[in-house]
Amino acid sequence: MGTPITQLVNVIRSKNAGPYELTFDLIFKDEESYNRVRNEKIINKGLISNLYKIPEDDVISIINFDPARAIKITIKRPVVAGSPGDRDVYGAQQHAPLLTIMV
Secondary structure, X not given: OOOEHHHOEEEEEEEXXXXXXXXXXXXXXXXXXXHHHHHOOOOOHHHXXXXXOOOHHHEEEEEEEHHHOEEEEEEEOOOOOXXXXXXOOOXXXXXXXXXXXEO
């Protein structure tokens, strides 16, 4: 069944990356967990596409940042920040689907 990602990370967060993009950070507790998730490519465009129900082309980047044991994901915002229909102008409440990842 796997281990919930929430047991492997200290931080999972989301925020604006400008009005047209959202960014997500996963900061791992230890080198071993980070290396496993990075090396097995558990966080990939297909996974993010499925979790957020967006086309893979809307996943702009997935960056592994070894010095911080972190993975940064950037996607296109489904609605421009601050426009009608935007329910989270700061993008701070968009990380919830990442909490379901099993490693």
